[in-house]
Structure formats: structure tokens, C-alpha cells
Amino acid sequence: MSVSAKYLRLPHAPNCDCSVCWSRIATAKPAPYPSTPCDQCRPASCELVDGRWQVTPRFTCAKHEPNARPPKYWHVIHDSGKPTPYVPIREPFELEP
Template identity: 80%
Template sequence: MSIPAKYLRLSHAPNCDCSVCWSRAATAQPALSRSTPCDQCRPASVQLVDGRWQVTPRSFCAKHEPNARPPKYWSVVLDTGRPTPYVPIHEPFELVG
């Protein structure tokens, strides 16, 4: 089933709720993620000043500042309790079977 060419270039109504209009409206909204920088965060920049390259490091606002340490669950992979000491056996033994 093909769509006739005369319908492909029609403009959508202002209150159109088709998937194309919904996708366009959804992608135009700003993301509400913590990782999305705001207008107070400054990206890194490189400029040529007097024949020398000047690098300005990025900076974050207090809300987007990354933690200095990883989350706590990364520091301990498996905690099996207190370690069991190794006690060597010096007496000979026989397998019973």
C-alpha cells in the first residue's frame, strides 16, 4: 500500500496528535535529567590568544557537580563475612572409601 504523493507534503493541523507531531513536540522539550547541563554549567573551551592556545576547563553548578567517589555499591562487590584463617594439617590421613 503506497501513499499518494499529494498527501506526503500536506501540513499538519495545529492541534494534530499524530505520531510525527508528538515526536516533534517531545524532542523539543528539554531533558529533565541530572546529567543535562544547565545555563550555569560552563563547557570546556579552547581559544587562540596571542598565538597561544588557552584551555578553559569545564565547570558545573552545584546541582550537576559529579560525586568525587563512586556510589557505595561499587566499593564492595561481595562481602562473605570474616575471613576464615588457613590452618595447615600436618597429620597424615587416609581416604575412606
Template identity: 60%
Template sequence: MRPSTMSAYNRLPHAPDCDCSVCWSGREMAKPAPSRSTPCAQCRPASAVPIRTLQMGRVGGIWKPLLSEWKVTPRSFCVKHEPNARPPKYWSVVLDTGRPTPYVPIHEPFELVG
């Protein structure tokens, strides 16, 4: 194809039921993320709020708090986003052959009896 017809081809609209890679990836990207880390309305992030200023001082000619008491609220999760009590298992045993056999070096030559 010539360049002018190729650019004209690229601008053609796709059919609503088109199954090409461009349309498929566009549909997949439009789906909501099924990630467990996506927060919902019941999940609450951690926060820290100053409740009382203990010491003030002049910084650059402006009075600013130098020492404060803070109220810290830990984050909380809903039942769906609650993290596991144990970390994920990244490695599993493929074949367990029992206890390992210790290596004992033999310093004396020997002959096989057959």
C-alpha cells in the first residue's frame, strides 16, 4: 500500500464487534482493576492530625509550631481487602527426598567388590 492509502486505512472506524488486538486491548483496559490493593469506601487510610502545639518558634520571621502532639489513626481495611496473616508463599517444595545424606570424604583408596 502507498503511504497515503495506509494512513487512510488506519483512520477507518472499527466495527462494534471487532476482535482485532487494538479493540481487544481497549476493552481490557476499560475494565476495572480487580486488584486487592484498590481501596473501597469501607477502607480507611492512615492519618495524623496535630491536636496541641507544645512549642512555637520564629522561622524566617514567621511563627511556626516546632513541637506538637499528634493524634495518629491507623489504617483499617474492610473484610475484602484485609491482608493475609502470613506472607505469600513464593517457593514450594517440588520433591522431598527425606533427610539429606551427609558427605563423608574417603581418604583411603578402595576396590569395588562385584
């Protein structure tokens, strides 16, 4: 048995704050937004009926449908107009004083 296999089987301390223990605690908590927010909404599903797959698409009611517009904190800081295309200069030049 390798050293890493022995290490992986060691129990963690009760107050351990490593990433493994944190992930275990975080995934045990319920999701802040469940997959089915209300009675009208339903997740997509797929089931085998008479040897054929029956797919039911998801349905989200108008109340829980995501907004088409970005959140309010998205805004333009400075609009300098149309972008200027980059045109490379093929011949050397000198700056005039």
C-alpha cells in the first residue's frame, strides 16, 4: 500500500477545516434555489415507456423565468463611440518635433 493511500484513509479531526471537510459540509446543505421553485414549475425528465424514451421538457412559470435583461449592476462606464479599426503602418516613420 502506498503512502498516499494510507494518508487518504486517515480520519479527519472533528474541527478540521480542510477543503475536503468544507466540501462535505457545503454539499450537505440544501440548495438555495431548488430545481422546482413552485407547483407550476417542473424540471425536465426522461423515462422509458414501452421501450421508447419519453422526454418531458422543463417548464418554468412566468414568475420564475430568468430575466432577459442583465442585472441592474451591469452598465456602460464610458462609451467612446464606434471602435476604430487597427491599420498597421508598413513603412517606418519619424516623429516630427
